[in-house]
Amino acid sequence: MFRRITAVAALVGVPAFVPAVAWAQATGEVVENSGDTAWILMASALVLLMTLPGLGLFYGGLVRAKNFLSVFIQVGAIAAVASVLWVVVGYTLAFGDTSMNGWLGGGQHWMLYNLDVVYPALEIPESTFALFQMTFAAITPALMVGAWVDRARFSWVVLFCAIWGLVVYAPVAHWVWGGGWLSALGVLDFAGGLVVHTTAGVSALVIAVLLGRRQGWPKTAILPHAPGITMLGAVLLWVGWFGFNGGSALGATASASNAIINTHLAASMAALMWIFIERVVFGKPTTVGFATGAIAGLATITPAAGFVSPGMAILIGAVAAPVCYYAIQLFKMKMHIDDSLDVFAVHGVGGMLGTLLLGLGLSAGLGGAGYDTIGAGSMGGQLGVQALAVAVIAVFSAVATALIAVALNLFVPMRVSEDEEVQGLDITSHGERGWEFD
Numbered sequence: 519m520f521r522r523i524t525a526v527a528a529l530v531g532v533p534a535f536v537p538a539v540a541w542a543q544a545t546g547e548v549v550e551n552s553g554d555t556a557w558i559l560m561a562s563a564l565v566l567l568m569t570l571p572g573l574g575l576f577y578g579g580l581v582r583a584k585n586f587l588s589v590f591i592q593v594g595a596i597a598a599v600a601s602v603l604w605v606v607v608g609y610t611l612a613f614g615d616t617s618m619n620g621w622l623g624g625g626q627h628w629m630l631y632n633l634d635v636v637y638p639a640l641e642i643p644e645s646t647f648a649l650f651q652m653t654f655a656a657i658t659p660a661l662m663v664g665a666w667v668d669r670a671r672f673s674w675v676v677l678f679c680a681i682w683g684l685v686v687y688a689p690v691a692h693w694v695w696g697g698g699w700l701s702a703l704g705v706l707d708f709a710g711g712l713v714v715h716t717t718a719g720v721s722a723l724v725i726a727v728l729l730g731r732r733q734g735w736p737k738t739a740i741l742p743h744a745p746g747i748t749m750l751g752a753v754l755l756w757v758g759w760f761g762f763n764g765g766s767a768l769g770a771t772a773s774a775s776n777a778i779i780n781t782h783l784a785a786s787m788a789a790l791m792w793i794f795i796e797r798v799v800f801g802k803p804t805t806v807g808f809a810t811g812a813i814a815g816l817a818t819i820t821p822a823a824g825f826v827s828p829g830m831a832i833l834i835g836a837v838a839a840p841v842c843y844y845a846i847q848l849f850k851m852k853m854h855i856d857d858s859l860d861v862f863a864v865h866g867v868g869g870m871l872g873t874l875l876l877g878l879g880l881s882a883g884l885g886g887a888g889y890d891t892i893g894a895g896s897m898g899g900q901l902g903v904q905a906l907a908v909a910v911i912a913v914f915s916a917v918a919t920a921l922i923a924v925a926l927n928l929f930v931p932m933r934v935s936e937d938e939e940v941q942g943l944d945i946t947s948h949g950e951r952g953w954e955f956d
Contacts, residue, residue, distance in 0.1 A: 551641035557770040558646050564761025565653035569597050569660055572758050576751030576809065578952075579744040580859050581667045584942025586743070586952035592663050592672065596679045597656040603683055604652045605630050611684065612691035613651065620699030623692045640768055650765055651691075658687050658714045664859030665722035668732050668740075669939050672947050674930045678923060682721065686918050690717050690911055704894030705907040706876060708777065709766035711821025711869040712911050719866015720912045721919040723849070723857055728923055729932055731856040733939055740858075745805045752809035756785055759816045763823040777823040780831035781816060784823075787835030788815025788842075795843055810864060814842040817868030822876035825892075827885025834875050842868050870908045877901035 574590045581589055600608075606629055614623030626632055633644040640647065659679035666675070693700040694707050707713055732740060742748060763781045767774035792811025793803030818838035819831055826834070845863035849855050857863065877900040882888035894900045923932065933939075938946040945951055 549641060550636050550643060551769070554640070554769040554771075555642045555646050557774065558642050558650050558765055558768065561761035561765025562646075562650045562653050564758045565650070565657060565765065566597075568755050568758030568762060569653070569657040570594060572751050572754035573657065573660055573663075574751065575747050576755055576813070577664050577667065577748075577859055579746065579748030579751060580664075580742045580806070582740065582942070583743040583953055584944055584951075585668050586944060587948055587950050588672070588943035589663060589667055591948060592670075592675050593660045595672075595676050596660045596663070599676055599680045600656045600659055600683045601652055603680060604655045605648075608655055608684060608688045609648050609651065611688040612655075613648075613696045616692065616697045620693070620697070620702060622689055622698075623696050642768065647768070650768075654710060654714060654762075655683055655687060655691075658710075658718050659683050661714070661718040661861060661865055662722040662725065664861040665726045665857045666729055667858045668943065669933050670725075670729060671931055671934050672943070674926060674932050677930060678725075678926055681922050681926070682919065685922060686717055686721065686915055687713070690914070693911075694907070700903075700907050700910070703903045703906070704892075704900065705903050706825060706880070706893050706900070707821045707873065707907075708824045708876075709763045709820045711817070711873040711876070712907055715817050715820060715865040715869025716873070716908060716911050717915045719862045719864075719869060720915040722861035723855065723866065724916050724919045725923060726855055726857040726862075728920065729856075731854070732858065733936065735856055736851075736854055742806060749805045749809050752812055756782075756812055756816065759785070759820075763820060767824055773824045776828075779828055780819055780823045780826060783828055783831040784815040784819035784835035784838065785812045786815070787832050788812060788818070788839040791836055791839030792843060795840060810860070811839050811843075814838045814864050814868050817865045818842075818872035818875070820869065821873045822879055825876060825887045826879035830875075830879040830884055830886065834872060834879070837875065838868055838871060841871055870912070873904050873908055874901065877904045 570593065574593045577593070578586045578589045609630060610625055610627035611623045614626045617624045630645065630648055633648065635643060637644040637647045659682055662679070663675070691713050692698040694705055694713050695701070705712070734740070759781055760778045764774045764778040767777055789808050789812040792807050792814065796803045796807045815835040815838045819834050822834065842864050845867040846860050849863055850857060850860065877897065878884070880886040880889055880893060880900055881897060889896050889900060894903045934943065934946065
């Protein structure tokens with residue numbers, strides 16, 4: 519783009535000392551920033567890294583060996599179907615011109631048709647923006663896999679997530695990021711505390727309740743078969759999250775740098791806090807605890823990553839660990855809701871917590887971006903709209919998820935048979951074993 523503008527400038531006699539970009543801006547020419555574009559392309563790859571190897575390994579290590587492959591194929595199939603549907607219809611529902619009083623995007627971009635050469639108000643191609651957002655649409659439903667491992671039917675999983683992405687994810691993305699009604703109220707969500715983690719976390723809890731407990735649980739402990747694999751997955755998620763949060767600045771800017779620093783600090787602090795809690799409660803820190811704490815910190819900082827100071831990010835990480843840890847104790851250990859891999863307690867609770875803490879951390883006095891420049895204009899106002907968004911999105915996600923799941927169950931059963939569950943989904947659903955020992 520820069521070379522094309524320079525050539526045109528030479529033809530019309532623009533002086534050689536006039537920068538081509540400045541000339542283009544002065545004459546109304548739309549300019550693409552190649553540096554910003556390159557960063558968002560890289561960030562898209564990092565988010566996909568989180569989804570396929572990262573999330574697959576993280577969840578795969580936490581299940582029993584007989585279900586290892588089933589986790590991977592579920593994550594992969596969900597990402598694949600979500601990506602296709604995003605191009606066909608999801609993008610336009612989320613980021614088309616707002617309609618229905620800000621509730622849904624219009625139909626200008628079916629099949630990514632009629633995209634702008636450069637996305638409005640940014641300096642990247644709209645195709646690059648659509649690609650980046652596609653990776654979010656892919657990982658969000660895949661997060662829910664952790665709630666139903668060991669017992670959900672593969673065909674039901676794929677169909678449910680395909681519908682969920684259009685009925686739940688796309689509308690919420692429009693409300694918050696696409697110029698919808700929550701955005702108009704001043705709601706802030708830098709990289710998905712509401713759009714990604716609240717929707718997926720709450721929906722995962724609903725599915726766990728509808729699906730029922732795994733056989734033998736909670737009387738029989740169901741232990742991770744490969745904590746080392748879980749740790750490897752967590753590390754990939756940690757690194758990939760730099761693209762998730764840093765890319766949400768939508769440019770190679772100071773905001774991206776701040777978001778990445780905050781992301782790393784929150785994950786580090788939450789991981790340390792989690793193993794400290796384990797040391798106090800159980801006497802020994804664990805790799806699974808370190809990995810889970812890091813993910814809790816990452817989920818909690820996500821809505822605030824580009825808006826708050828590094829000091830606030832450390833505080834958010836320190837708060838995330840005990841809150842998410844005790845959410846597991848409440849929902850899983852006391853209420854006996856079999857959200858198998860704690861999707862709600864880590865992602866849902868973390869995302870909602872971070873969304874609320876953003877209302878505090880935005881304060882300029884705490885090093886944040888300030889209420890006068892973005893958001894609702896004051897601490898009280900910001901906390902109010904953030905709390906409203908959490909409540910509305912949580913209720914909407916829960917109700918819509920229950921309706922989709924129950925309706926689909928009439929045609930495709932949610933759960934495998936008892937015999938299939940005992941044998942393991944790897945062999946009964948996919949005809950393979952993750953580990954063959956001769």
